Amino acid sequence: MQTKQTVNEGLKRAYLITIPAADLTAKIDAEIKKVAPQVRMPGFRPGKVPANLVKKMHGEAMHGQVVNDTIRELVDKLMRDEALRPAMQPEIALNDDYEPGKDAEITVSLEVLPTIDTPSTDGLKLEKLTVPVTDEQIDEALGNIAGQNKSYKDAAKTKKAADGDQLIIDFVGKLDGVEFDGGKAEDAALVLGSGTFIPGFEDQLVGVKTGQEKTITVTFPEDYQAAHLAGKDATFDITVKAVKTETETTLDDEFAKSLGLDSMDKLREIMKAQLEQQTAGLTRTQMKRALLDQLAAGHSFEVPATMVDAEFAQIWQQLQQEAANDEDPAAALKQIEDEKDEYKGIAERRVRLGLLLSEIGQANGVEVTQQEMGMLMQQAAQQYRPEDRQRFVEYIQSEPMAAAQLRAPLYEDKVVDFLFDKADVTEREVTIEELQAAIEAEDSAEAAPAPKKAAAKKKAPAKKADVEGEGAPAADEKPAKKAPAKKAAAAKADDAEAEAKPAAKKASAKKAADAGEAKPAAKKAAPKA
Template sequence: MQTQQTVNEGLKRAYVITFTAAELAEKVDAEIKKVAPQVRMPGFRPGKVPANLIRKMHGAALHGQVVNDAIREAVDSLLRDEGLRPAMQPEVRLNPDYAEGKDAEITVNLEVLPQIEAPKIEGLKLEKLVVPVTDEQVDEALARIAAQNKSYKDAAKTKKAAAGDQLIIDFVGKLDGEPFEGGSATDAALVLGSGTFIPGFEDALIGVKTGEEKTITVTFPADYQAAHLAGKEATFDVTVKAVKVETETKLDDDFAKSLGLDSLDKLKEIMRGQLEQQTAGLTRTQMKRALLDQLAAGHSFEVPASMVEAEFQQIWAQLEQEAANDADPEAARKQIEAEKDEYRAIAERRVRLGLLLSEIGQANGVEVTGQEMSMLIQQAAMQYRPEDRERFVQYIQSEPMAAAQLRAPLYEDKVVDFLFDKAEITTREVTLEELQAAIEAEDTAEAAPAPKKDAPKKKAAAKKEAAAEEAPAGEEKPAKKAPTKKPAAKQEAAPADEGEAKPAKKAPAKKAAAKK
């Protein structure tokens, strides 16, 4: 085997590795001897099949395996012997006219990670903007909970149902006069005007009284999830068992107990903690971006173009998806096209900061423990269907790049926490609006030159996490295809059995007919 370097420009490297035909033939002969004891062939005792017959039957497959193994071993040796740190997976190609009996020539193209001077972490100064949680904010949060947990009391039997009232009803749905499966319910609670039933159902019950019976005719939406009901006209025989009116929800110990808590004070304590947790997340975001701005300003070095391109494509895919969902997709696409250079600059910044954080972490012994990695894998596996979780775990364990990608966010956060400990931090109390404005200002400051005055909201979607979610050096998309994630909750709303049709807008499995 001979190795020759053909390119050494900046971070780009290229090599040509040549295997002689004799070398490969020798490896094939060795492989034939290795597998001979396991070969079975009629007329020969086990292990006694002649080598020429084994070559005739399995030579092509063994030769292909030998070439693949030789290439893999050669590339591994090249990286090790030359001390190369690939930025992305090296591009390896076998000469297209290669055939058995000829010399094999492979080209290896790659970019290496830059040599970064010891990052400067001394003298970091950060301002921590904190938002104190007030009693008024806690009360507002409690009011929202109360609004979501309304209570109702029976109205007078002469009361005509109006929007906002709750009905307790029995109903039977019919197609062409025949009840259909899943179209009936008993003691179903329905708040008129809530929009939980299919169009027309709730409107038809305005004005009903307790004890009244009524037949409603409605049409299922054309896009209804149960195909045999989509666009069909159906009738529902409804019995109104009660008309209820909303009662004032008192925020007291009884209300807290209805939520499974001991007292109102305990509920307030929990709400305060949740509000503090929310603002603490924003505070960390603001501090992290300020930290990364300082690091970016103090370090400049060449970054691998392949990593920048991969990061840019990730940003661009997100932007195109958002543009497609915009009210005016064509205008949104034109706007992001006009700002393409800015987004590429953001991608470069992300990569540079990712490499910088990785270097800082390695230099200071920051690492993700095996226990932490196991927890990450198990948490990520929960995003998949139960039958795919084990396959996902095996995939992560067998694909170093995929494992590194999963580990990257936690590793980055641990490096950031390390830098927080090293920094001189001053604290200042601000309002929530001031904290949000500070974060938005950092988003704008990190953008590429000359952002436009009327920058679209879509732009913030890509920029808001620029440099806040950088992956450490060497991360890339997994080489193999991971198991498909389970659908989002709204996609799982359809009943497992399409025959279990329900006259709701989107019927959840096992819910009463006509409900979402």
């Protein structure tokens, strides 16, 4: 066996491995001798089938298996002997003109991870913006809960229903005079003006009274989820059993008990904890972005183009999906096309930061424990049917790359927490508006012009800059397969941790790579059976 390096340019490496035909023949003969005792053939006693007959019967299949096994062994040996750390899976090819009896030539092409001086964790300075939870915020949150748990009382039978009133109705839906599945219900509660039912349904019930019967005609939306109803005209025979008006909700112990709690004090305590958790998430986002900015500013090195391409492919796929859902898809697609180079720069930055975090984690003994990994597998398995969950766990246990992908988000969090502990952190109390403004300002700062590049106007779609699985090698320095991109608005490209950003806080079109930020209204449900 002979190995020759054919490419050594930057992070690119290529090798030519020649396997003599005699070596392959010897391996095949050895395999035949190994399996011959188990071969059964009419006319021969068990284990007495001649090797030449075994070779004639199974030689072709054995030859393919031996070649594959030999290639895998030699590539693994190449990685060890040359101390190669592949950025992605190496490309391996057998020469096209190979046939049994000839030497085999294997080409191995790959990019290696860059050698990175262990980043210093000294001198990190971070400001932690905290938001104290006030009684006013708790009161507002409780008011929202009360608004979502409205109560109603029977109105006078002469009361004409208006927007905001609740109707208790029976209805039967028909297409061309024939009832259709799912179009019938009894004692259905409907608040007029809520938009719960398909367009036109609620409007025609304004002004009805208790005991009134009415037939209305509506048209199902063209994009209605039930294909047999989409775009069809239907009638609904409706009986109004009650008209109810909203009653004022009193925030007291009785209200808390209606939610399953002992008292109003307990409800306030829970709401305070929830609000603190929300603001803590925003604080972490702000701190992490500041941390990554410091790391990015202090390190510049070549990154593997294959990793950047893979990262960009995910960003681009997400952008295209969201642009396609925009109110003006053509304009949204053109906009991201105009800024394509900027997204490639974002992908490169994201990969570089992932490699830095991975290097820091490995150098400082950061790891995900077996117990933590077990919990991750069990949590991830819940998305599958009960009968498939064990197979999923076994798959993760047998596939190192799949395991690295699953482990990546937790690994990243642990590296970031390690750096938070090492940093000189000062705290400052701010309002929620000031904290959100600080995060938005960091988004804007990244949009500043860079040398030889146009000003970045958008942020890449939110996605964790996975240390192991996305944009960086796994903790064992083996590349991991890519995970699906995850959406969130106005995420910083390298951080992309918008996990705690309030949904109501929308990013501007210039700062959100989320081309689909302004999405069409959700499809309305049909009257529920």
